[in-house]
Amino acid sequence: MVLLGEPMEAVESVAFGFMMPAGAARLPDGCCGAGSVIADWIFRGAGDKDSRQLSDALDGLGLVRGRSVGSSHIAVGAALEAGNLAEALDLYADIILKPSLKDDRFELARQLAIDEVLSLDDDPRHKVMLKLREQFYPSPLGRNTVGNIPELKALTAQISGQIIKDKFNLSQTIFSVAGKYDFDAVCRQIERLFESEPKEGGESVTLGPRQGKYTHIDNDGAQVHIALMTGTVKPTDEDYYNARVAISVLSGGMSARLFTEVREKRGLCYAIGARYHGLKEAAGVMCYAGTTPDKAQETLDCVIGEFNRLGEGISAEEIDRAKVGLKSSLILQSESSSSRAGAIGSDHYILGRVRSLDEIKDKIEATSVDSVLAFLRNNPFRDFTVVTIGPKQVKIQ
Amino acid sequence: MEFKSEKLENGLVIIGELNKSAKSAAVGFFVKTGSRDETEQINGVSHFLEHMLFKGTEKLSALEVNEAFDRTGAQFNAFTSEENTVYYAAVLPEYLAEVTELWTQLMRPALRDEDFNIEKNVIKEEIAMYKDLPSFDVMDRCRNLHFDGHPCGNSVLGSEESIDNLTAGQMREYFARRYAPNNIVLACAGNLDWNQICSLAADSCGSWQPQTVGRKLDHSRGSKKKERVEKANLVREHICLMSSGVSAQDPRRFAASLLGTIIGDDVGSRFFWELVDKALAEAASMQFGAMDGTGAFCSYIRCGSDNVTKVLDIVSSIFNDLDRNGITEGELTKAKNKILSALVIKNELPMGRLVDLGFNWTYLQQYRAIEGDVNAIKAVTVDDVHSLIEQFRPGDFTQLSLGPARSAGQ
Numbered sequence: 001m002v003l004l005g006e007p008m009e010a011v012e013s014v015a016f017g018f019m020m021p022a023g024a025a026r027l028p029d030g031c032c033g034a035g036s037v038i039a040d041w042i043f044r045g046a047g048d049k050d051s052r053q054l055s056d057a058l059d060g061l062g063l064v065r066g067r068s069v070g071s072s073h074i075a076v077g078a079a080l081e082a083g084n085l086a087e088a089l090d091l092y093a094d095i096i097l098k099p100s101l102k103d104d105r106f107e108l109a110r111q112l113a114i115d116e117v118l119s120l121d122d123d124p125r126h127k128v129m130l131k132l133r134e135q136f137y138p139s140p141l142g143r144n145t146v147g148n149i150p151e152l153k154a155l156t157a158q159i160s161g162q163i164i165k166d167k168f169n170l171s172q173t174i175f176s177v178a179g180k181y182d183f184d185a186v187c188r189q190i191e192r193l194f195e196s197e198p199k200e201g202g203e204s205v206t207l208g209p210r211q212g213k214y215t216h217i218d219n220d221g222a223q224v225h226i227a228l229m230t231g232t233v234k235p236t237d238e239d240y241y242n243a244r245v246a247i248s249v250l251s252g253g254m255s256a257r258l259f260t261e262v263r264e265k266r267g268l269c270y271a272i273g274a275r276y277h278g279l280k281e282a283a284g285v286m287c288y289a290g291t292t293p294d295k296a297q298e299t300l301d302c303v304i305g306e307f308n309r310l311g312e313g314i315s316a317e318e319i320d321r322a323k324v325g326l327k328s329s330l331i332l333q334s335e336s337s338s339s340r341a342g343a344i345g346s347d348h349y350i351l352g353r354v355r356s357l358d359e360i361k362d363k364i365e366a367t368s369v370d371s372v373l374a375f376l377r378n379n380p381f382r383d384f385t386v387v388t389i390g391p392k393q394v395k396i397q
Numbered sequence: 398m399e400f401k402s403e404k405l406e407n408g409l410v411i412i413g414e415l416n417k418s419a420k421s422a423a424v425g426f427f428v429k430t431g432s433r434d435e436t437e438q439i440n441g442v443s444h445f446l447e448h449m450l451f452k453g454t455e456k457l458s459a460l461e462v463n464e465a466f467d468r469t470g471a472q473f474n475a476f477t478s479e480e481n482t483v484y485y486a487a488v489l490p491e492y493l494a495e496v497t498e499l500w501t502q503l504m505r506p507a508l509r510d511e512d513f514n515i516e517k518n519v520i521k522e523e524i525a526m527y528k529d530l531p532s533f534d535v536m537d538r539c540r541n542l543h544f545d546g547h548p549c550g551n552s553v554l555g556s557e558e559s560i561d562n563l564t565a566g567q568m569r570e571y572f573a574r575r576y577a578p579n580n581i582v583l584a585c586a587g588n589l590d591w592n593q594i595c596s597l598a599a600d601s602c603g604s605w606q607p608q609t610v611g612r613k614l615d616h617s618r619g620s621k622k623k624e625r626v627e628k629a630n631l632v633r634e635h636i637c638l639m640s641s642g643v644s645a646q647d648p649r650r651f652a653a654s655l656l657g658t659i660i661g662d663d664v665g666s667r668f669f670w671e672l673v674d675k676a677l678a679e680a681a682s683m684q685f686g687a688m689d690g691t692g693a694f695c696s697y698i699r700c701g702s703d704n705v706t707k708v709l710d711i712v713s714s715i716f717n718d719l720d721r722n723g724i725t726e727g728e729l730t731k732a733k734n735k736i737l738s739a740l741v742i743k744n745e746l747p748m749g750r751l752v753d754l755g756f757n758w759t760y761l762q763q764y765r766a767i768e769g770d771v772n773a774i775k776a777v778t779v780d781d782v783h784s785l786i787e788q789f790r791p792g793d794f795t796q797l798s799l800g801p802a803r804s805a806g807q
Contacts, residue, residue: 009418010418010419010420010745011745012741012745013738013741013742013745044674051674052670055664055665056665056727056731058664058665059664059665059731059734059735060730060731060734061734062734062735062737062738062739063735063738064735064738064739064742065664079738079742080738081737081738081741107676108674108675108676109676111676112673112676112679115633115676115679115700115701116679118632118633118701119632119633119679119680119699121632121633122531122532122631122632122633122635122699123530123532124529125526125529125530219630220629220630221528221529221630222525222526222528222529223522223525223526223528223529225529252467253463253466253467254451254463254466254467254473255460255463255464255466255467256467259463260460260463263519264459264460264463264515265515266515267515267516267517267518267519267522268518268522269519269522270519270520270522270523270525270526271522271526290522290525290526290529291522292521292522292525317464320468321464321467321468324467324468324469324470325467325470326470327470328469328470328471328472328488328489328492329470329472331420331421331489332420332421332472332487332489332746332748334420335419335420335421335745335746335747336745336746337742337745338742
């Protein structure tokens with residue numbers, strides 16, 4: 001297990017997280033959604049505590065709990081007042097190492113996961129982004145983290161228990177902590193709690209083909225929810241910061257191009273934006289626009305037009321605004337113990353090391369109009385994967 | 398932390414909480430106006446006006462405004478509720494003065510006809526967006542049903558029809574009445590130079606003219622009506638329950654928040670154990686919201702159509718049990734721990750601190766240090782919560798459900 005810590009002087013809180021290599025893309029085929037079930041099931045009793053005793057113990061420490069299922073990991077953790085950290089880690093060791101995994105509790109966790117999938121139909125904006133990842137990333141990287149109904153129905157406690165056994169591999173687990181804590185004491189405690197034999201693992205995922213270019217899901221709602229994505233460089237690439245600045249020119253602040261052209265000048269949308277989305281194996285620019293049916297085609301054409309126009313020229317002022325926006329958001333986020341704990345964990349997984357804030361600032365600072373345009377010449381934003389949900393389809397040029 | 402305050406002659410209050418160890422600062426204009434201050438004819442104007450402030454002044458175009466903010470790297474935005482419109486920015490300390498100066502200019506906007514006409518489309522898109530979010534739509538409809546004629550039931554966004562009929566002239570008239578300096582608080586928090594902010598505000602805002610501004614402050618007991626609305630494209634049943642509670646001025650608001658957490662926190666609450674843990678509903682939460690002169694408990698539950706009857710029976714039994722047996726000491730302690738750590742973590746960020754600072758002044762004309770709130774929460778007793786239950790009977794609620802058409806036999 002890797003232990004990462006970042007002390008923060010100005011806070012009284014501490015945040016921690018465990019990233020177990022059991023994300024959606026690492027699950028065996030036919031188990032889509034098992035991650036959601038597992039992330040629920042392991043909290044239904046652990047160690048010598050039943051479900052309610054465990055929950056009461058966590059609440060007694062005032063934990064602000066978090067858990068997520070991503071492409072690569074299941075992450076569990078919390079933010080809390082610094083004085084309660086040791087007790088919280090004891091409880092999380094039980095949750096990870098000694099979950100009760102009772103069969104009747106499994107059925108409840110599975111039923112909730114099925115209901116969450118059904119609920120997505122009433123949340124088209126969320127659904128369209130999940131579908132986009134599924135269509136854009138080579139399989140299984142974009143596998144739906146919420147799940148799909150037939151595979152959830154076929155899932156058993158036995159299969160899920162086996163996944164936990166295989167994938168909660170401590171040798172591949174990343175622990176991160178940020179805020180107010182004593183790193184030596186935390187290390188001693190984690191060693192005591194999690195000491196185990198090294199285990200092989202981390203087998204690479206075999207990538208399949210990308211899915212279709214355009215997918216439409218019919219829904220008689222008020223808007224057409226448009227999601228699109230195009231490939232770009234990974235976080236490990238030397239052009240990563242040029243890509244981030246380019247995307248920021250497109251959709252950083254309110255003076256960025258998408259907001260200005262699509263919303264301010266044309267009034268086509270309320271919600272419009274694009275952002276970088278990176279996994280270890282692949283990355284892209286992910287864009288969302290929601291608009292009423294009659295404006296859907298114009299909106300999509302306008303958005304793609306802005307992607308195409310980016311390589312034709314960017315002003316020095318646009319680059320400066322993009323850079324200051326990226327640097328400022330980095331520093332603002334660095335005041336939160338939760339976001340730091342998450343960031344150092346994900347850095348270590350993707351890059352194999354943790355970047356300092358100064359390193360990131362310097363790399364952003366080193367970009368220029370020329371470097372961003374050169375990047376766009378070599379890596380133009382094209383070949384979009386498009387997904388729409390709503391009462392009307394769009395045409396892809 | 399050091400608290401500072403100053404009042405300009407025209408009534409504009411400036412408050413600040415200085416924290417030299419923060420890496421950032423936050424600033425916000427808190428305007429005491431929202432949908433409850435609107436009539437039916439101009440419903441939606443507060444929120445529309447919030448959008449229009451970003452469209453610039455006599456000297457600045459909309460694009461120039463956005464560029465000026467983005468040059469500072471500020472994270473800036475605004476939000477409108479039933480009773481407040483808040484404009485804010487979180488920023489690195491060296492840019493705070495520039496961003497504050499920009500906000501002071503925007504608080505006297507041009508409100509141009511051509512910008513108004515384009516933005517009308519954006520507002521209508523926002524209304525459409527929320528129609529596709531039933532979890533939001535159901536609360537909006539339930540609030541309207543609960544307050545039943547009381548202005549707190551007015552929709553923040555307005556309807557497509559009210560927005561279509563709204564004129565720029567009506568908006569200018571509303572602006573002149575409500576954006577008076579004596580109805581606004583300028584708040585800042587974090588690593589900042591207090592004297593600089595004050596002199597800047599005096600220079601930029603000193604000429605604003607005060608107005609006679611007010612607000613009707615009737616308490617509402619709520620209609621307790623029950624309704625169901627069908628929408629063909631929905632899959633799940635979305636249920637909202639509302640009942641009345643204490644106001645933002647009432648010291649019992651802390652007990653009310655704790656009661657909300659005991660009944661309906663995301664995890665470990667009564668709703669959680671009876672509904673979510675048993676997989677009868679995938680979401681069930683309850684929160685207390687204190688408002689000006691009134692307040693409301695609001696619950697949101699989402700489940701499959703098959704489970705609706707069972708879920709509502711359980712909800713009834715949870716409230717009946719609460720009436721008969723009250724809460725336990727253990728439940729109260731857990732709720733306190735949860736609320737206290739969330740409060741402390743939120744207030745570690747200048748932006749989180751700004752919101753509490755501004756609203757405390759808006760509602761109480763009072764500075765409250767975090768320790769004050771922490772102590773008030775710690776001091777709440779089981780008896781305090783019981784007397785609240787007895788007086789407000791949260792089981793006696795207004796109910797609005799939004800769901801698919803029911804097939805025959807259901």
